Amino acid sequence: MAGMTSSARPYLNRRLAEFGTTIFAEMSALAASTGAINLGQGFPDTDGPEEIREAAVRALRDGRGNQYPPGPGVPELRSAIAAHQLRRYGLSWDPGTEVLVTAGATEAIAASLLALLERGDEVVALEPYYDSYAASIAMAGGRRVPVTLRPHEGAFRLDLDELRAAVTDRTRLLLINTPHNPTGTVLTRDELAAVAELAVERDLLVVTDEVYEHLVFDDAEHTPLATFPGMRERTVTIGSAGKTYSFTGWKVGWVTGTPELVTAVRSAKQFLTYVASGPFQYAVAEALALPDAYFEAFRQDMQTKRDILAAGLAEAGFKVFDTAGTYFITTDIRPLGETDGFAFCRSLPERAGVVAIPNAVFYDHREAGAPFVRFAFCKRASVLEEAASRLKTAAAARG
Numbered sequence: 001m002a003g004m005t006s007s008a009r010p011y012l013n014r015r016l017a018e019f020g021t022t023i024f025a026e027m028s029a030l031a032a033s034t035g036a037i038n039l040g041q042g043f044p045d046t047d048g049p050e051e052i053r054e055a056a057v058r059a060l061r062d063g064r065g066n067q068y069p070p071g072p073g074v075p076e077l078r079s080a081i082a083a084h085q086l087r088r089y090g091l092s093w094d095p096g097t098e099v100l101v102t103a104g105a106t107e108a109i110a111a112s113l114l115a116l117l118e119r120g121d122e123v124v125a126l127e128p129y130y131d132s133y134a135a136s137i138a139m140a141g142g143r144r145v146p147v148t149l150r151p152h153e154g155a156f157r158l159d160l161d162e163l164r165a166a167v168t169d170r171t172r173l174l175l176i177n178t179p180h181n182p183t184g185t186v187l188t189r190d191e192l193a194a195v196a197e198l199a200v201e202r203d204l205l206v207v208t209d210e211v212y213e214h215l216v217f218d219d220a221e222h223t224p225l226a227t228f229p230g231m232r233e234r235t236v237t238i239g240s241a242g243k244t245y246s247f248t249g250w251k252v253g254w255v256t257g258t259p260e261l262v263t264a265v266r267s268a269k270q271f272l273t274y275v276a277s278g279p280f281q282y283a284v285a286e287a288l289a290l291p292d293a294y295f296e297a298f299r300q301d302m303q304t305k306r307d308i309l310a311a312g313l314a315e316a317g318f319k320v321f322d323t324a325g326t327y328f329i330t331t332d333i334r335p336l337g338e339t340d341g342f343a344f345c346r347s348l349p350e351r352a353g354v355v356a357i358p359n360a361v362f363y364d365h366r367e368a369g370a371p372f373v374r375f376a377f378c379k380r381a382s383v384l385e386e387a388a389s390r391l392k393t394a395a396a397a398r399g
């Protein structure tokens with residue numbers, strides 16, 4: 001993984017030695033120091049709904065959540081999470097035993113892996129994967145087994161035969177992410193059905209990161225893995241308020257699953273943060289109850305932003321992959337005469353005044369990810385237009 005050299009980290013244990021500083025911190029710092037437009041780290045440059053911000057202020061003023069909230073999360077939020085899953089997907093969870101509030105999806109991922117893995121267990125994960133997966137698997141003493149999504153007809157796709165072949169007698173769980181960061185792929189219903197069949201056939205647990213559940217575009221649809229036959233009892237589903245309500249700093253995430261799975265995850269979670277984000281939990285409870293019109297307007301707005309950035313990147317000479325979901329567009333830099341995404345991203349602020357993320361950091365098979373670069377489009381339209389124009393100018397200057 002990217003970051004500091006090992007000599008700068010003399011005390012770090014062997015489990016974490018390969019990870020260094022996250023690419024998001026590195027690239028956001030580069031954006032700050034150079035004044036470049038930050039299309040690296042995925043955070044919106046406008047806050048979410050005013051009424052939800054006000055709900056947080058009200059909770060704070062009313063003294064709700066200013067002291068430790070209950071370990072599993074405040075009852076209002078747990079009920080709202082359950083109601084939201086029922087309303088959107090027909091999934092029924094008992095807010096008392098089947099819902100756990102976490103410090104963002106990041107803690108949910110870490111706690112799930114710490115709770116469910118024995119040392120040496122294999123975790124099959126889709127590559128490229130979100131960087132905290134590799135670190136959390138390592139902290140839990142597991143072994144990651146990547147299955148690489150590859151470009152096919154303009155988008156990154158999962159090869160189901162490769163997925164099947166990756167499962168061994170040592171596999172404990174499948175770690176799935178849809179909509180998928182960084183490729184923007186949304187697994188289809190058929191692909192998810194095949195994942196579910198495999199999990200049932202090989203008796204695997206599934207941890208599924210669905211934080212971009214509301215960010216699906218055009219005719220793509222998000223279907224939770226837990227809705228497939230045999231999956232309810234073996235799936236830990238992870239969600240987050242950060243993406244859906246544009247409050248990534250609030251760090252309110254959650255886990256849903258059977259009482260046995262949620263209890264296991266809570267056993268690890270209680271020793272990580274115990275609890276977090278008290279007043280924000282009340283505000284997110286209100287956010288989850290917003291009418292469908294909110295989610296539709298948000299999706300439409302993000303889709304328009306995707307289109308602005310995709311068009312700008314194509315004009316600047318990048319190959320642009322289809323983005324069916326998330327905040328991100330993955331590009332191929334080879335049409336620009338470049339092959340090394342790391343070098344490209346490190347020099348981009350100076351050359352073009354724009355920051356992006358080299359997808360190679362999300363790969364074990366570094367060479368497979370080398371020419372791919374990720375741009376975030378969760379920014380104001382004027383910012384995306386300015387970034388596109390700078391990239392075009394820089395490409396022209398290079399000739």
Ligand code: PMP
Pocket residue numbers: 042103104105106107130177181209211240241242248251252253
């Ligand atoms: N999973 C994925 C796929 C993500 O992209 C992110 C953050 N952008 C997270 C988890 C972490 O979410 P949170 O900020 O709620 O911890």
Ligand code: GLN
Pocket residue numbers: 022024025040041042043181
């Ligand atoms: N998930 C965000 C991204 O992919 C970053 C979150 C973080 O900085 N850890 O850009």
